[in-house]
Amino acid sequence: AQKITQTQPGMFVQEKEAVTLDCTYDTSDQSYGLFWYKQPSSGEMIFLIYQGSYDEQNATEGRYSLNFQKARKSANLVISASQLGDSAMYFCAMREGSLAGSGGSNYKLTFGKGTLLTVNP
Amino acid sequence: DTAVSQTPKYLVTQMGNDKSIKCEQNLGHDTMYWYKQDSKKFLKIMFSYNNKELIINETVPNRFSPKSPDKAHLNLHINSLELGDSAVYFCASSQELVRARRGDYGYTFGSGTRLTVV
Numbered sequence: 399a400q401k402i403t404q405t406q407p408g409m410f411v412q413e414k415e416a417v418t419l420d421c422t423y424d425t426s427d428q429s430y431g432l433f434w435y436k437q438p439s440s441g442e443m444i445f446l447i448y449q450g451s452y453d454e455q456n457a458t459e460g461r462y463s464l465n466f467q468k469a470r471k472s473a474n475l476v477i478s479a480s481q482l483g484d485s486a487m488y489f490c491a492m493r494e495g496s497l498a499g500s501g502g503s504n505y506k507l508t509f510g511k512g513t514l515l516t517v518n519p
Numbered sequence: 520d521t522a523v524s525q526t527p528k529y530l531v532t533q534m535g536n537d538k539s540i541k542c543e544q545n546l547g548h549d550t551m552y553w554y555k556q557d558s559k560k561f562l563k564i565m566f567s568y569n570n571k572e573l574i575i576n577e578t579v580p581n582r583f584s585p586k587s588p589d590k591a592h593l594n595l596h597i598n599s600l601e602l603g604d605s606a607v608y609f610c611a612s613s614q615e616l617v618r619a620r621r622g623d624y625g626y627t628f629g630s631g632t633r634l635t636v637v
Binding site: 435437442443448487489493503504505508512 | 633
């Protein structure tokens with residue numbers, strides 16, 4: 399079963415407008431973390447924003463904010479005042495796993511399929 | 520200084536060859552990963568290491584063998600390359616075992632290695 403669902407394969411937005419990229423997740427853990435990454439055409443993975451499951455306030459980082467609705471298991475990314483440079487692939491990811499008694503951990507990021515955002519001038 | 524550096528950036532090779540990708544992180548993180556991004560851009564974990572100990576091995580063919588000589592390095596060796604191995608391989612690191620500071624949950628990715636098998 400898919401743990402991270404991004405239902406929008408592609409999105410278009412006009413420059414200077416706001417856009418919301420959807421992400422829903424599935425987990426039975428009480429403690430987890432949600433991430434958004436940007437992947438421009440050059441290919442690198444750029445960290446944008448993080449939301450912990452116990453964080454009561456929505457995370458914000460500059461023009462990025464995360465609309466966290468825990469009961470709905472959604473973690474949508476809002477980009478305000480879109481810029482041409484925002485055109486990229488955006489991935490939602492969930493950190494899941496646990497610490498082992500032996501001192502190790504099996505934490506990992508599980509990614510959604512991504513949303514390709516195009517900002518039009 | 521690049522936080523997570525992987526080499527080479529591009530790798531073109533023939534079927535049946537053996538190749539390696541190297542990764543180094545200077546963040547002092549205790550956990551390193553290999554992820555594979557396929558032609559549809561889907562990212563999937565392959566391996567994770569805690570302090571050079573293999574923790575996650577996600578049903579990856581035996582032809583893929585990771586090696587971690589120390590906690591700052593994680594290499595990926597691939598034997599008998601197949602056409603289906605063509606993908607972008609990302610190395611990443613994170614701090615999992617000991618929280619250096621509150622909120623330090625960042626996963627830092629290398630710039631990726633685009634492997635093309637012909």
